[in-house]
Amino acid sequence: MEDYRNKLKRGIIFESIFAAVSVAVIVLSYMRASTMDASEHAGSFFQGFQAGMFTVWAGVMLYGIFVSAKALRNREYLRKLYIKEHDERTLEIYTKGQAKAYRLCLIAFMTASIIAGYYNTTVFCTLMIVTAFSAVCGGMMKIIMSRSL
Amino acid sequence: MKTRIQELRKMHKLSQEELAIAVGVTRQTIISLEREKYTASLVLAYKIARFFGVKIEEVFDFSDVEEI
Numbered sequence: 001m002e003d004y005r006n007k008l009k010r011g012i013i014f015e016s017i018f019a020a021v022s023v024a025v026i027v028l029s030y031m032r033a034s035t036m037d038a039s040e041h042a043g044s045f046f047q048g049f050q051a052g053m054f055t056v057w058a059g060v061m062l063y064g065i066f067v068s069a070k071a072l073r074n075r076e077y078l079r080k081l082y083i084k085e086h087d088e089r090t091l092e093i094y095t096k097g098q099a100k101a102y103r104l105c106l107i108a109f110m111t112a113s114i115i116a117g118y119y120n121t122t123v124f125c126t127l128m129i130v131t132a133f134s135a136v137c138g139g140m141m142k143i144i145m146s147r148s149l
Numbered sequence: 150m151k152t153r154i155q156e157l158r159k160m161h162k163l164s165q166e167e168l169a170i171a172v173g174v175t176r177q178t179i180i181s182l183e184r185e186k187y188t189a190s191l192v193l194a195y196k197i198a199r200f201f202g203v204k205i206e207e208v209f210d211f212s213d214v215e216e217i
Contacts, residue, residue, distance in 0.1 A: 089178040
């Protein structure tokens, strides 16, 4: 339980850093958007999307900090959180679900890249690179896990 | 895998939540074990048997385990 307590403390530090970075990105995006003229706004979709993503990310980090801090103050809550995170059935569901989702995503990427090849070369190449990278990552993780277990 | 977890739990007048906390799992895991939808790991099986003060074979029924 002491290891878990230290893990939560380290988590609070990382989550604080990520939250601060997210807020900085949001502020910079807002400052950039406020200096745009009407003709540039049409192209500001991606900046708005990223600002929205970082807003959600900052919210998730703040929630994580709140939960970790509460667990560090309350021993009973710490125990419940530990059980929730280390429950073997939950971990098995996560592992099996992720494995199936990974295979499904690979098939979907490959199918999408084949279809995209008929319409746009850039999209085709991007999807092929993503598919290849995912497959290589999956293969490497299998080798690493085989050696460690 | 068939188990006597529900029977033993009721004998000791425990709720699923109390048993779950005692053996370090969530209530959903105890529910799945009692419904025989989930097979416990060796460590969890040992913890449950030790909690009830019985042998693992008295909690879990291994007669249906497939021989290869």
